[in-house]
Each structure stands twice: as C-alpha cells, then as structure tokens.
Amino acid sequence: MVAKKLFVMLLAAAAVLASGLVPALGQAAVPAIPIGEEAAVRVYYPDDAMRIAVYLGFEPFVYETNYREGYHVMVLAQAEIDRLAALGLRIERDTVWMPPPVTGPLPEGITTIPSYPCYRTVEETYAAAQAIVTNYPALAGWLDVGDSWQKAQGPGGYDMMVLKLTNSAIPGDKPDLFITAAIHAREYTTAETATRLAEYLVSHYETDADAHWLLDYHEIHMMLQANPDGRKKAETGLSWRKNVRDNCWYSMPPNGDGIDLNRNFAFKWGCCGGSSGTACSSTYRGTTAASEPETQAVQDYMAAVFTDQRGPLDTDPAPAAATGLYIDLHSYGELVLWPWGWTSTDSPNHTQHQTLGRKFAYFNNHTPQKSYQLYATDGTTNDHAYGLYGVAAYCIEMGTAFFQDCASFESTIYPSNLQTLIYAAKVARTPYETPLGPDALSLLATPAGVPIGTPMTLSATIDDTRYNNTNGTEPTQVIATAEYYVDIPPWVGGALAALPMEASDGSFDAKSEAVTATVDTTGWSEGRHILFVRGQDANGDWGAFSAIFVNLEPTAVELERFEAWPEGSAMHVQWETAQEIDNLGFNLYRSSTRSGPKVQLNGELIPTRVPPGSPFGAVYDWIDGYRLRTGRAYFYWLEGVDLHGSLTLHEPVRVRMP
Numbered sequence: 139m140v141a142k143k144l145f146v147m148l149l150a151a152a153a154v155l156a157s158g159l160v161p162a163l164g165q166a167a168v169p170a171i172p173i174g175e176e177a178a179v180r181v182y183y184p185d186d187a188m189r190i191a192v193y194l195g196f197e198p199f200v201y202e203t204n205y206r207e208g209y210h211v212m213v214l215a216q217a218e219i220d221r222l223a224a225l226g227l228r229i230e231r232d233t234v235w236m237p238p239p240v241t242g243p244l245p246e247g248i249t250t251i252p253s254y255p256c257y258r259t260v261e262e263t264y265a266a267a268q269a270i271v272t273n274y275p276a277l278a279g280w281l282d283v284g285d286s287w288q289k290a291q292g293p294g295g296y297d298m299m300v301l302k303l304t305n306s307a308i309p310g311d312k313p314d315l316f317i318t319a320a321i322h323a324r325e326y327t328t329a330e331t332a333t334r335l336a337e338y339l340v341s342h343y344e345t346d347a348d349a350h351w352l353l354d355y356h357e358i359h360m361m362l363q364a365n366p367d368g369r370k371k372a373e374t375g376l377s378w379r380k381n382v383r384d385n386c387w388y389s390m391p392p393n394g395d396g397i398d399l400n401r402n403f404a405f406k407w408g409c410c411g412g413s414s415g416t417a418c419s420s421t422y423r424g425t426t427a428a429s430e431p432e433t434q435a436v437q438d439y440m441a442a443v444f445t446d447q448r449g450p451l452d453t454d455p456a457p458a459a460a461t462g463l464y465i466d467l468h469s470y471g472e473l474v475l476w477p478w479g480w481t482s483t484d485s486p487n488h489t490q491h492q493t494l495g496r497k498f499a500y501f502n503n504h505t506p507q508k509s510y511q512l513y514a515t516d517g518t519t520n521d522h523a524y525g526l527y528g529v530a531a532y533c534i535e536m537g538t539a540f541f542q543d544c545a546s547f548e549s550t551i552y553p554s555n556l557q558t559l560i561y562a563a564k565v566a567r568t569p570y571e572t573p574l575g576p577d578a579l580s581l582l583a584t585p586a587g588v589p590i591g592t593p594m595t596l597s598a599t600i601d602d603t604r605y606n607n608t609n610g611t612e613p614t615q616v617i618a619t620a621e622y623y624v625d626i627p628p629w630v631g632g633a634l635a636a637l638p639m640e641a642s643d644g645s646f647d648a649k650s651e652a653v654t655a656t657v658d659t660t661g662w663s664e665g666r667h668i669l670f671v672r673g674q675d676a677n678g679d680w681g682a683f684s685a686i687f688v689n690l691e692p693t694a695v696e697l698e699r700f701e702a703w704p705e706g707s708a709m710h711v712q713w714e715t716a717q718e719i720d721n722l723g724f725n726l727y728r729s730s731t732r733s734g735p736k737v738q739l740n741g742e743l744i745p746t747r748v749p750p751g752s753p754f755g756a757v758y759d760w761i762d763g764y765r766l767r768t769g770r771a772y773f774y775w776l777e778g779v780d781l782h783g784s785l786t787l788h789e790p791v792r793v794r795m796p
C-alpha cells in the first residue's frame with residue numbers, strides 16, 4: 139500500500155515537470171549557493187538545440203561539455219542557476235570537476251602549463267619549432283610572418299611564426315596544407331596537437347614511408363600559436379579567447395578586452411549576425427575587417443601559399459581539381475566544420491567539403507557538419523580561406539573542454555586527430571577529388587628486404603568505406619582496381635608506368651578488397667626503395683596513396699663463370715664469383731635431366747672463401763666422381779646460401795660424359 143502511494147506521487151511529480159509549471163527540480167537538486175559565491179554544476183540539455191542555446195547564452199560560464207551524458211559543466215551563481223532552471227533544465231552540483239588553477243604570472247623557466255603537463259607554453263612551443271629546424275634543417279623552416287597586437291604596441295608580445303615543413307632538396311611547386319592553432323587562446327589542445335604533428339613528421343621521415351613522401355612532395359605550414367598574447371593569458375588559467383587589445387572597461391574572460399580573431403577576417407566580416415559589435419563581447423569582431431595584426435599575419439600567409447581558384451560570386455565553385463587545404467584547430471565540441479558559416483545556403487563546393495569532412499571525422503570520431511549548422515558565424519578563418527581562394531577549408535573543434543585534461547588528450551584526442559591531419563596532408567593536392575576514393579591500408583612487403591633480382595610480394599587492403607556516417611551517409615562503391623608505383627609517384631616527371639595489383643580473392647567485387655602483386659626487383663639499385671599504393675573505386679575515383687619502404691640487398695653472389703668438363707672418369711665442376719657480399723656458401727646438385735630429381739653432391743655446405751662484407755670473388759673446384767655413366771649428359775646446379783638464409787639457384791650447366 140505504501141509502495142503504491144509513493145508510485146502515484148512520483149507520477150504526479152513527473153506530470154508537473156512535464157507541464158513546465160514547476161521549473162525547479164534542478165533547483166531542488168542544488169543546494170542554494172550563497173550570494174557572492176559560485177559553484178560548479180552540471181546543466182543537462184535535452185537536445186542539440188538546447189545544448190547550443192545554453193552554450194551561446196552562457197558561454198563565459200561553460201567550462202566543458204560531456205557529449206556522451208549530455209551536460210555542460212558550468213560555474214554559476216544562484217541567479218544564473220535560477221535562469222537556467224526556469225527553462226526546465228535539469229541541474230546538478232558537480233563535485234568532481236576541478237576549476238583550472240589560476241596561477242597568476244608564470245614563473246621563469248616554467249615547463250608546460252601548470253597542472254596540464256601535456257601542453258607546452260608559447261615559449262616552449264616556439265622552442266620546439268626552433269629545435270625541429272635545428273635538427274632537421276633540410277625539412278623545416280621557422281618563418282617570422284608578423285607581430286602580435288602586444289608586440290605591435292611594444293614592448294612585450296610575440297612574433298607571429300609559421301613552421302614550414304618540406305624537403306627543400308626537392309624543388310617545385312608543391313600542394314599546400316596550412317594549419318593554424320590556438321587562434322582562440324584558451325583552447326589548450328590545439329597548439330600541442332599541431333606541434334606534435336610537426337614532430338611526428340620530421341622524426342618519422344626516415345622510418346615511415348608516408349611521412350617521407352608527404353615531406354618530399356607536399357608543403358605543410360603550421361602557425362602553432364595564432365594568438366600568442368591571448369594564449370599567455372590563458373596559460374594562467376583564465377578563460378581567455380580573444381587577442382589582448384585594450385578595448386574594454388572590464389574583464390571577465392572570455393568577455394572583456396580583445397578582438398575575437400575568428401570573427402575579424404575580411405571575408406564577409408560582420409555581414410550576417412555571426413559576430414558581435416559590442417567591444418567586451420567574447421565574439422567581438424573589431425571596428426574594421428582584419429583590424430588585428432594576428433588576423434593580418436594569417437591572411438597574408440594564406441595569400442602567399444594559396445592561389446585563387448574560385449570566381450567572385452558566392453555561388454562560383456572552385457573546380458574539382460582545386461588544390462590546397464586549410465585547417466583551423468579549435469576546441470571544443472567534437473565537430474568537423476566546413477563553410478559556410480555566414481549563411482545557411484550551401485557553398486558551391488559543399489558536397490566535396492562534406493565528403494572530406496566525413497573522412498576526417500572517420501579518424502577523430504567527431505560529428506561532421508556545415509559550420510552554419512552549429513550557429514551563424516562571420517569573418518571566420520575557414521570562410522575566408524575558402525571564400526577567397528576556393529581551397530578546402532575546415533574548423534576542427536577537438537575534444538570536450540577548453541582546459542582538456544591530459545589523460546583524454548593523450549589517449550584519444552591527440553592520436554585520433556593526428557590520423558585526421560595525416561590524411562589531410564595526403565589529400566592536400568586535390569582535396570575535392572581524392573577523398574572520394576578508397577584508402578590504401580595495411581601495406582606489407584614480404585620479405586621486406588631481398589637481394590636484387592629476387593621477387594617480393596606486395597599486399598594491401600583497398601577500402602572505400604571509411605567515412606563517418608553519423609550525419610548523413612557518404613556513398614561508397616566497390617573497388618575497381620589497384621596499382622603501385624616504384625620510387626617515383628605519378629605527379630613527378632619521369633615516373634614509371636603504374637604496375638597493377640590483383641584482388642587476392644580473384645575478383646574486384648567488394649568495397650574492401652585485399653590486393654597483391656609480385657614485385658620484380660630485377661635491375662633495381664641497392665638500398666632503400668619506396669612503393670606507392672592506391673586504389674580506385676567503381677566511380678573512377680582514385681584514393682589517397684599510402685607508401686612502404688623496401689630494402690634491396692646486394693645480390694649475395696655475383697657469379698662470373700660456372701662450368702664443368704670431363705676429367706678422366708670424373709667431372710670437374712668449377713665456378714668463379716665476382717663478389718660474394720653476404721654469402722655463406724654453396725650447395726652443388728646434379729640431375730640427369732633439367733626437370734629431373736637433383737642429387738646433392740656436397741655433404742656439408744661448401745663454405746665461402748671470401749671474408750664477410752668484402753667485395754671480392756673466388757674460384758671453386760669440385761671433382762664429381764659419383765656414379766657417372768659414359769655417354770650420358772648431366773646437369774650441374776649451383777645454389778648460393780646467404781647469411782640471411784635465402785637460397786639462390788643459378789642456371790645449370792649441361793655436360794656429356796664421353
């Protein structure tokens with residue numbers, strides 16, 4: 139009876155809540171916060187629209203978002219809690235969340251952001267870039283491309299710097315990937331992700347074939363700290379977003395001083411209600427387009443690396459073969475965003491952006507969507523890059539918090555976005571075409587090293603299905619063909635013709651196919667070679683290349699002469715080598731016919747007479763008196779055994795016993 143009464147009461151409470159008459163279950167769950175104090179709370183949102191509405195309305199108070207469980211972590215006074223509760227939102231005290239430490243000015247010699255050991259400071263980021271240039275001078279340059287607002291005022295502030303990665307020994311006009319990071323100062327994960335991408339590429343140049351060809355044939359430009367003055371503020375634990383221009387009478391970051399650099403870009407600046415004209419607002423666009431020196435540095439660099447491939451009208455598309463890719467790294471939101479942000483109308487290259495966006499999101503598991511779907515923005519980096527130059531342009535909102543904890547950064551955010559950015563580097567040549575095609579995965583050469591002239595097996599998987607389909611479904615096709623190139627990719631003059639790969643199961647009829655080829659190494663030079671593999675789908679779209687290193691060892695034995703002649707009742711077999719690098723010894727066989735069974739004549743290996751590694755040859759003699767018959771012809775076979783255990787059977791000689 140008691141139980142039934144309780145159940146009825148609960149039903150009644152639920153009905154009241156649903157009717158919206160009593161807004162305050164949230165209130166009841168949160169003990170009142172004393173006047174003048176704030177507390178961390180979880181504000182649960184029922185849907186995406188409310189998530190965005192709360193975020194936009196209360197942005198200065200939102201510290202992170204738990205997308206899985208559907209709540210914002212906010213630090214609020216009782217008055218704000220009441221306002222949110224009035225919307226019918228469920229609100230709970232968050233006793234787990236720790237506020238970012240406010241440390242004040244950073245002491246000298248600080249290493250990493252206090253309490254966030256995974257994120258380097260501005261100075262440490264610059265030092266890391268300088269170290270890359272010092273250690274890999276042929277692969278990296280560190281370019282001064284302007285001044286921060288503070289530096290332009292002098293004293294203090296920073297140079298605006300770009301780390302440019304490419305193998306300068308290989309000349310020519312190369313496809314460009316330009317990445318900016320931390321243009322919003324408090325977004326800790328962004329600069330570190332870009333810095334680590336640079337470190338990954340140069341440190342893997344000699345060991346990872348993809349890093350190698352990306353640096354040989356592409357240019358990767360990274361502005362690791364696009365708002366260094368602001369970042370310096372954010373390193374102290376302030377929720378600083380904008381630059382540090384002194385233009386507001388009060389300061390409660392992200393509101394207060396500064397211009398929102400990502401609303402200050404010239405293209406569609408202030409056009410469409412996607413920014414604020416109020417000086418203290420967190421999305422203040424400034425008094426004129428590109429008023430800020432940081433904005434000018436990014437815009438000028440875009441102008442230097444990208445050529446305009448799009449007509450003057452908003453509706454003019456860039457051609458399918460347009461080249462160049464721009465990515466602005468932000469946090470947070472677990473989103474991959476593309477133009478437009480200023481209008482709900484699709485850009486003329488919307489579908490192509492969507493395809494690459496779904497590919498990016500395959501790797502980082504974020505939600506791919508058009509920027510405007512989040513909320514209207516104008517004067518942004520990626521609308522500017524696409525709008526002016528027609529290059530593919532993205533804003534990636536990584537992770538779930540501005541001050542992202544290091545555990546999730548190290549375990550998920552960095553490794554997954556590294557894959558996204560490596561894929562971006564691969565497709566920068568034709569970002570509107572290549573992402574339509576399949577990926578080349580799991581490249582394997584067996585054995586990975588062979589003597590020159592010995593065949594090896596190259597295998598891979600060609601997969602057309604790797605898209606994030608959480609926001610619509612990307613069309614995919616069966617694999618039609620696969621091919622590989624030796625040493626020189628097809629965009630370089632002098633490339634050899636593509637060599638075909640076959641479906642391992644005999645026919646190309648699936649969206650993911652194992653493929654294989656027998657690689658003929660005859661005539662190759664000694665040392666390292668690189669094989670480039672790609673696949674094509676049934677729509678005719680070629681996907682991105684993946685590459686693998688293989689090693690060609692010197693032929694174990696270079697045979698100068700191999701002959702035999704009768705000598706009395708025996709046969710004299712003699713051979714002479716030109717060199718025997720890596721040779722262990724020989725086996726000698728005899729057969730009566732070319733295809734007949736071979737009798738091994740030596741009991742133990744006939745050892746090499748050449749010291750290991752020396753480039754000499756020797757002469758060897760063997761007297762065969764074993765059961766020879768007069769008038770009969772014999773085949774003698776010589777087999778080299780090298781130090782790695784590979785066997786090389788040389789062409790036989792035929793001789794008749796008189």
Ligand SMILES: [Zn+2]
Pocket residue numbers: 322325468469470
């Ligand atoms: Zn941002």
